[in-house]
Amino acid sequence: MAKRVIPPNPLLSAAVVLGFVGLLYVVEAVDVVLGGRFDDDGVLPRDFSQWDNIIWYPYLHADWAHLTGNAVPLLVLGFLATSGGIKQFLQVTAVIWLTGGLGTWVVGSYGSHIGASGLVFGFLAFLLVRGLFARSPWQVVVALVVFALYGTALWGVLPGQPGISWEGHLFGALGGVLAAWGVARDARANLGV
Template sequence: MSTLNPAPEADAAKRVLPPKPMAAALVALSFTLLLYLVELVDVILPGDLDQGGIHSRSLSGLDGVLFAPVLHAGWSHLFANTVPVLVFSFLAMAAGIGRFALVTAIIWVVSGLGVWLIGPANGVTVGASGLAFGWLAYLLVRGLFNRAAGQILVAVVLLGVWSGMLAGLLPGNPGVSWQGHVFGALAGILAAWLTTRRSRKAAPAPAGNLEG
């Protein structure tokens, strides 16, 4: 009788270890500082970097999907996004830098394409709030997909603290891209589902016993 078990070293090598809190905080802070640096450059330069945002349903403005999250319509806009970006990006890194990068890429692209498809005509959409809503939605639902009690508890706490932010999903506030918020949240849910499904497929099969 022999037992087949995956080699511990090989199994460990497949995992992306979660970052230490200090490393996660450094990544979140670095991204936020990047946003401030871009806004400072926008203020100093004679040009208007915000024109590089998303121009809805314009082929020439489609590349704004890549740049819009790092652009902001003034310091007050950036200040409003700072705390959500810091908190949600830090918490979203709990499962590892690799998964965080994948989740962020999904939110970045899907929220941007959503704005490009149904955003207001003759306007330019910029800001990291789509990312913030995406990360928040990801954090709220990932525990349901993972069936993880700890993640569900985190979601309950976040919902209690940030429930007022969900009002941003509703249209009616002039100058606020509810489209970016809605598609960001939908992208966060999609990212939670996709990454959970990917993790289950990558999980090693249970050890089997062979008689012989």
């Protein structure tokens, strides 16, 4: 399971990833109807009264363009990240989500950090390093293809563009590396290696 590159049930995987992205569009539609009231409900660094926003931040986007910019890579990378099955995908997503949110909460700059780009960077990092941790040549091939398609996005982990949460990108990517290591470790433990 740890060395798979194709999801065991591609239709289910597609439905799960499409369902999540569809939910993001529903949340944005509700936010538009409410006049953008959700935009300030992202991760607010070091604000103890708003710590639970770590749960919601990937659902929230500043506008349709922000959401659409995250949706396409989320569909592609999310689907590829389901290759270990839906249970593993949910575990990987949880590690990325929490690492991205907590890291941003601890070191983020002032303001509300919103959007699913932390998940995008997390799935990207997960896919780039999982083959190395799992010692899987086919996953390394997938990583090379993913890098060719999305590698330039990695510059987004560096500060630079105002209004872009590089902290969310950086900690999402670190969460992806952590998740890849955990998946490989668990696979080796299950094999008794």
